[in-house]
Amino acid sequence: MADGQVVRRRVRIRDVAQAAGVSVATVSNVLNNPGVVAPETLGRVQATMEDLSFVPNPLARQLRGGRTRAMGAIFLDVASPFHMEVARGMEDRLAEDGFILVVSSSDRDTEKEIGCLALFEEQGVRAILAQPTSRDHTVFERAIERGTPTVLIGPADGGEPRDRCSVHVDNVRGSGMVAAHLVAEGHRRIAFTNDRPEDRPGENRAVGVREALVEAGLDPTDALIEVQGVPDADGGEEALDQVLQMNPRPTAIACFNDYVALGVLRGLQRRGISVPDEMAVAGYDDTEFATMLGVPLTSVRMPKHQLGYAAADLMIEETEKPEEHRHRHVQFQPELVVRESTRPVRRSAARRA
Amino acid sequence: MADGQVVRRRVRIRDVAQAAGVSVATVSNVLNNPGVVAPETLGRVQATMEDLSFVPNPLARQLRGGRTRAMGAIFLDVASPFHMEVARGMEDRLAEDGFILVVSSSDRDTEKEIGCLALFEEQGVRAILAQPTSRDHTVFERAIERGTPTVLIGPADGGEPRDRCSVHVDNVRGSGMVAAHLVAEGHRRIAFTNDRPEDRPGENRAVGVREALVEAGLDPTDALIEVQGVPDADGGEEALDQVLQMNPRPTAIACFNDYVALGVLRGLQRRGISVPDEMAVAGYDDTEFATMLGVPLTSVRMPKHQLGYAAADLMIEETEKPEEHRHRHVQFQPELVVRESTRPVRRSAARRA
DNA sequence: CCTCAGTCTTGAACCGATACAATAGATCGA
DNA sequence: TCGATCTATTGTATCGGTTCAAGACTGAGG
Numbered sequence: 081m082a083d084g085q086v087v088r089r090r091v092r093i094r095d096v097a098q099a100a101g102v103s104v105a106t107v108s109n110v111l112n113n114p115g116v117v118a119p120e121t122l123g124r125v126q127a128t129m130e131d132l133s134f135v136p137n138p139l140a141r142q143l144r145g146g147r148t149r150a151m152g153a154i155f156l157d158v159a160s161p162f163h164m165e166v167a168r169g170m171e172d173r174l175a176e177d178g179f180i181l182v183v184s185s186s187d188r189d190t191e192k193e194i195g196c197l198a199l200f201e202e203q204g205v206r207a208i209l210a211q212p213t214s215r216d217h218t219v220f221e222r223a224i225e226r227g228t229p230t231v232l233i234g235p236a237d238g239g240e241p242r243d244r245c246s247v248h249v250d251n252v253r254g255s256g257m258v259a260a261h262l263v264a265e266g267h268r269r270i271a272f273t274n275d276r277p278e279d280r281p282g283e284n285r286a287v288g289v290r291e292a293l294v295e296a297g298l299d300p301t302d303a304l305i306e307v308q309g310v311p312d313a314d315g316g317e318e319a320l321d322q323v324l325q326m327n328p329r330p331t332a333i334a335c336f337n338d339y340v341a342l343g344v345l346r347g348l349q350r351r352g353i354s355v356p357d358e359m360a361v362a363g364y365d366d367t368e369f370a371t372m373l374g375v376p377l378t379s380v381r382m383p384k385h386q387l388g389y390a391a392a393d394l395m396i397e398e399t400e401k402p403e404e405h406r407h408r409h410v411q412f413q414p415e416l417v418v419r420e421s422t423r424p425v426r427r428s429a430a431r432r433a
Numbered sequence: 434m435a436d437g438q439v440v441r442r443r444v445r446i447r448d449v450a451q452a453a454g455v456s457v458a459t460v461s462n463v464l465n466n467p468g469v470v471a472p473e474t475l476g477r478v479q480a481t482m483e484d485l486s487f488v489p490n491p492l493a494r495q496l497r498g499g500r501t502r503a504m505g506a507i508f509l510d511v512a513s514p515f516h517m518e519v520a521r522g523m524e525d526r527l528a529e530d531g532f533i534l535v536v537s538s539s540d541r542d543t544e545k546e547i548g549c550l551a552l553f554e555e556q557g558v559r560a561i562l563a564q565p566t567s568r569d570h571t572v573f574e575r576a577i578e579r580g581t582p583t584v585l586i587g588p589a590d591g592g593e594p595r596d597r598c599s600v601h602v603d604n605v606r607g608s609g610m611v612a613a614h615l616v617a618e619g620h621r622r623i624a625f626t627n628d629r630p631e632d633r634p635g636e637n638r639a640v641g642v643r644e645a646l647v648e649a650g651l652d653p654t655d656a657l658i659e660v661q662g663v664p665d666a667d668g669g670e671e672a673l674d675q676v677l678q679m680n681p682r683p684t685a686i687a688c689f690n691d692y693v694a695l696g697v698l699r700g701l702q703r704r705g706i707s708v709p710d711e712m713a714v715a716g717y718d719d720t721e722f723a724t725m726l727g728v729p730l731t732s733v734r735m736p737k738h739q740l741g742y743a744a745a746d747l748m749i750e751e752t753e754k755p756e757e758h759r760h761r762h763v764q765f766q767p768e769l770v771v772r773e774s775t776r777p778v779r780r781s782a783a784r785r786a
Numbered sequence: 787c788c789t790c791a792g793t794c795t796t797g798a799a800c801c802g803a804t805a806c807a808a809t810a811g812a813t814c815g816a
Numbered sequence: 817t818c819g820a821t822c823t824a825t826t827g828t829a830t831c832g833g834t835t836c837a838a839g840a841c842t843g844a845g846g
Binding site: 443445446447457458460461462464465466489490491492493494495496497 | 831832833834835836
Binding site for chain 3: 817818819821822823824825827828829830832833834838840841842843844845846
């Protein structure tokens with residue numbers, strides 16, 4: 081059984097033309113301009129394409145100019161609640177105009193980010209939404225120069241990003257609200273579990289917390305303890321370990337997101353430390369489960385769906401009518417949702433009622 | 434200010450060649466084969482490239498070379514916990530061999546599914562992992578015929594899928610375990626909130642529940658109430674509305690996933706119906722928050738990460754060494770995790786302790 | 787002085803499509 | 817019967833690179 085049969089070479093437009101007894105130009109027309117082809121020919125060629133199971137090579141296709149109907153998105157993490165909601169918002173908008181969303185993740189790695197970007201460009205994606213790994217946006221600026229509109233998630237940086245749009249949730253403000261709230265609740269020593277502070281979201285959050293403390297007249301040097309860790313539940317539990325070793329021990333933990341908070345709560349529960357009496361905990365993202373936890377979680381709600389929707393809208397506008405398009409920087413405001421995990425509302429009374 | 438300045442045309446390899454006073458072939462060599470270029474020339478050309486900020490067009494580059502280093506995945510839903518974990522598992526495996534993962538979602542729509550598939554094929558993705566919308570896999574079989582290895586998520590169907598691999602979590606068993614457990618806890622009327630039963634996952638879950646009831650000697654006709662809805666928290670709340678109108682009212686609800694369960698719990702809480710005493714609730718997926726809810730949620734744990742990892746492994750093997758590759762059907766077993774939401778463990782005692 | 791091997795460089799074919807100008811045929815009015 | 821018009825089709829340049837056989841030059845050896 082010589083299994084090394086014919087390695088069926090990929091079928092090209094030429095093969096179809098030959099088989100159907102027409103020129104390549106006609107096949108191309110069948111593909112892109114079916115209106116001009118005689119119905120009889122059209123049918124025959126289509127049948128042949130079907131027969132040979134022909135799939136046009138997109139690379140060659142785009143090389144000449146035409147692009148696909150796909151939009152790309154590069155997130156820092158496939159497994160974050162942020163990404164899920166934003167992607168859904170994008171999809172909703174894109175579907176309206178018949179675009180398909182293709183998502184990839186840089187996994188917080190700049191190398192991989194460059195890889196994703198190159199891939200998307202190669203594939204002729206119409207536009208890209210990206211959550212940059214670093215503050216240095218040159219990779220993306222170059223993509224723009226090369227002709228792929230790119231919308232970044234993040235603040236319109238000091239420079240003059242006149243050549244691109246951005247969408248953004250004011251995380252400085254969001255984390256500031258958390259910090260201010262904790263201070264208002266009487267906390268004077270607050271831990272903040274950050275993602276990697278080099279990354280944009282991490283940086284902003286840190287700034288927000290710090291500024292809020294200063295504004296409240298506290299000295300961040302001893303009022304703020306910044307802990308770093310992977311932004312998921314296990315990371316949260318590890319971060320908690322570190323926090324609990326601090327001396328004096330913080331009385332509140334502001335977490336990078338709700339999953340981290342989940343881990344923190346888990347760790348506290350295991351140790352029998354009560355929330356919020358002995359330790360206040362705040363999350364970020366206001367995931368759906370935040371309300372339903374054993375101790376409902378204070379969190380920051382972000383209009384993620386809207387953010388994705390708006391981003392997709394900008395992308396579509398930019399590729400569909402570049403003349404009319406003016407670059408914009410859309411900013412959304414987060415909202416603090418206070419729940420039991422940071423506010424000791426006469427719980428016992430409420431519960432016994 | 435006539436802003437219609439020079440639309441800086443993209444710098445091509447030809448321009449570099451001209452500016453550096455060499456042929457395009459030499460520039461190409463500088464790029465791909467620097468060893469063969471004389472050091473002096475090399476330096477000059479590189480300087481010129483820098484000067485003109487030349488970036489080779491990846492499309493043209495690939496055109497000659499072949500395929501990209503990307504793998505595709507088509508999920509039913511971007512926003513499901515299932516997708517997130519599986520994608521992460523895939524990424525972990527793919528990263529080992531320097532592949533990039535590109536995710537798209539069919540949004541449960543067969544049309545869109547076909548679109549995604551075509552897009553991925555066009556883009557020269559090396560292999561595809563898909564969670565099919567329907568039981569009819571012909572679209573995927575054709576992709577395989579056309580030369581794109583495709584791994585499906587789902588049971589190895591009755592037919593003879595000898596030409597592809599599949600990965601699979603035995604959901605019939607998983608949902609069966611839930612149903613059996615509920616029966617064992619004394620429930621005789623059980624609601625099951627399904628996703629669309631036409632879809633594969635929905636179908637399997639329904640079958641599993643039904644079989645388990647039969648096996649327990651119950652008649653599904655009146656022991657099982659199947660409710661349909663969008664598989665998220667809001668969908669869960671709506672499903673609950675329907676369930677509560679039933680007469681006689683079910684005493685347990687098996688939910689399609691943990692998010693649905695979240696919505697159900699929310700609705701029950703709002704109505705002051707206690708869990709599990711007045712209504713038992715089970716989820717599916719065993720998300721991280723399941724343990725931490727007000728009433729910890731019984732759920733079914735699936736090795737999602739492993740599933741993704743295994744799938745990616747198959748894909749890589751198939752594209753990297755097609756000769757050695759033998760198609761396989763990998764099945765994973767789910768695991769029932771019983772918590773308070775279905776088991777009335779002397780709660781009051783525990784709490785007061 | 788000539789040959790030969792070795793080092794660089796280059797012209798041109800090629801990848802797989804698109805798009806445009808040109809052509810062939812059919813139809814029609816005068 | 818003869819252009820004029822239309823419609824359907826096709827030849828071919830083109831996109832921006834890669835690749836490879838062949839050419840130009842150099843220096844060593846006979």
